[in-house]
Amino acid sequence: MQIKALKFGGSSLADAEQFKKVANIVKAEDSRRYVVVSAPGKRFDGDTKITDMLYEAYAIAEAGDDMSDVFAKIRGRFESIITGLGLDLDLSRDFDKISSAFYHHPGRDYAASRGEYLNGKIFAAYIGYDFIEPAKYIFFKEDGTFDSERTNDVLSAVLSEHEHAVLPGFYGSMPNGTIKTFSRGGSDITGSIVARAAKADLYENWTDVSGFLMADPRVVQNPRPIDEITYRELRELSYMGAGVLHEDAIFPVRAAGIPINIRNTNRPEDRGTMIVPRSDYYNYETIITGIAGKKGLSVINIEKDMMNSEIGFGRKVLEVLEDHGISFEHLPSGIDTMGVVVSNSEIADKSELIIKDITKSVHPDHISIEDGLALIAVVGRGMISAKGTAGRVFRAAAAKGVNIRMIDQGSSEINIIIGVDESDYVRAIEAIYEEFVK
Ligand code: ADP
Ligand code: ASP
Ligand code: MG
Numbered sequence: 001m002q003i004k005a006l007k008f009g010g011s012s013l014a015d016a017e018q019f020k021k022v023a024n025i026v027k028a029e030d031s032r033r034y035v036v037v038s039a040p041g042k043r044f045d046g047d048t049k050i051t052d053m054l055y056e057a058y059a060i061a062e063a064g065d066d067m068s069d070v071f072a073k074i075r076g077r078f079e080s081i082i083t084g085l086g087l088d089l090d091l092s093r094d095f096d097k098i099s100s101a102f103y104h105h106p107g108r109d110y111a112a113s114r115g116e117y118l119n120g121k122i123f124a125a126y127i128g129y130d131f132i133e134p135a136k137y138i139f140f141k142e143d144g145t146f147d148s149e150r151t152n153d154v155l156s157a158v159l160s161e162h163e164h165a166v167l168p169g170f171y172g173s174m175p176n177g178t179i180k181t182f183s184r185g186g187s188d189i190t191g192s193i194v195a196r197a198a199k200a201d202l203y204e205n206w207t208d209v210s211g212f213l214m215a216d217p218r219v220v221q222n223p224r225p226i227d228e229i230t231y232r233e234l235r236e237l238s239y240m241g242a243g244v245l246h247e248d249a250i251f252p253v254r255a256a257g258i259p260i261n262i263r264n265t266n267r268p269e270d271r272g273t274m275i276v277p278r279s280d281y282y283n284y285e286t287i288i289t290g291i292a293g294k295k296g297l298s299v300i301n302i303e304k305d306m307m308n309s310e311i312g313f314g315r316k317v318l319e320v321l322e323d324h325g326i327s328f329e330h331l332p333s334g335i336d337t338m339g340v341v342v343s344n345s346e347i348a349d350k351s352e353l354i355i356k357d358i359t360k361s362v363h364p365d366h367i368s369i370e371d372g373l374a375l376i377a378v379v380g381r382g383m384i385s386a387k388g389t390a391g392r393v394f395r396a397a398a399a400k401g402v403n404i405r406m407i408d409q410g411s412s413e414i415n416i417i418i419g420v421d422e423s424d425y426v427r428a429i430e431a432i433y434e435e436f437v438k
Contacts (some may be wrong), residue, residue: 037123058102129164130165133168135172228281374424377418383413407419
């Protein structure tokens with residue numbers, strides 16, 4: 001029989017009514033055996049996610065102040081779910097333990113993880129599945145990176161002992177036993193880890209949209225859902241900011257070739273998006289698969305005659321960034337020019353120092369840092385065979401008065417990246433979407 005691993009996001013489990021929908025979905029198929037849950041998310045626009053409330057409560061407790069107001073709100077939200085489901089479940093001991101732990105500074109990650117932990121306990125009780133504690137089976141290494149192989153060995157063994165189970169997402173443990181979380185949105189990664197360890201046939205990722213959409217629905221109105229997308233295309237889009245799935249969620253399932261199906265908890269009848277290892281087909285009508293983008297970037301422009309023949313030039317520039325602990329996003333370069341795109345927040349207060357250090361190291365003719373850059377990625381496996389796609393991207397943007405500040409086709413044939421002013425971000429995405437989709 002098929003095995004499916006499922007993950008439900010915060011909005012899918014925001015209140016008792018959402019819990020009921022989730023339980024119906026899980027019960028609808030026997031193959032839906034392993035369920036990963038997030039903490040309760042927003043119930044309406046302007047609401048606060050439990051995870052954010054936990055960070056807030058912890059910050060107050062860490063400063064030595066009284067967090068009881070915020071903690072009472074957190075507790076209230078979980079209790080209203082329990083009551084709304086008519087469950088006979090008493091979590092007072094957990095709440096007492098967590099709130100007193102906060103004053104002993106167990107770490108921000110421990111605090112944040114309690115949202116998933118409590119929600120997992122409630123959902124397991126509601127649906128009657130076993131509860132599996134991820135801190136015992138999901139491991140990080142001493143340097144804080146995820147220990148995939150050890151986790152997979154241990155977790156596979158434990159899952160095989162459970163016919164059905166619920167696991168909280170988002171966290172695992174360090175070698176010394178303390179709780180560590182993935183970065184924000186990390187329950188997607190837990191879902192993928194569980195799918196791999198369960199040797200699942202499919203990883204269903206249930207959220208509040210009917211699949212991966214061709215553009216961010218907050219930028220383009222009613223974007224078309226993508227039927228099928230490859231791992232590589234997805235990676236390009238999610239790295240560039242398409243927030244549906246955590247950018248690292250692809251790795252565990254990719255190792256096992258398991259497809260991901262993005263589904264909508266509020267519209268379970270929709271087929272959603274299939275994310276597959278590879279595909280021989282693409283949408284001939286649209287050519288492109290999707291558009292994503294991110295703001296908040298800066299570019300370090302360096303010019304020097306004959307730069308290309310100067311051995312070690314690029315390395316020296318990057319070494320300066322490395323010394324300052326800064327990672328770079330893109331590296332568009334020409335014969336006598338090199339651009340290094342970095343996140344604005346990483347260089348903000350160090351820019352003068354960086355200019356000074358690069359100048360000292362490579363003696364450029366000109367160097368400057370420009371802020372306010374946004375990058376937009378147009379991604380599609382169809383672009384390899386369809387000629388002229390880049391030209392269409394540039395023309396569409398130009399026709400709407402968007403000034404293209406940078407082009408970076410990179411070595412990947414499935415991705416064209418353009419840099420525009422942040423103020424042109426929305427207009428550029430709309431223009432490209434209209435050119436290919438409408
Ligand atoms: P969950 O809480 O279920 O993990 P997220 O909020 O992390 O859900 O991700 C779903 C959200 O991602 C959508 O509600 C949507 O606003 C946003 N989003 C951004 N880009 C896209 C895209 N290309 N397709 C679909 N949703 C997108
Ligand atoms: N609850 C966590 C967050 O808000 C993890 C997740 O939702 O995936 O980031
Ligand atoms: Mg998410």
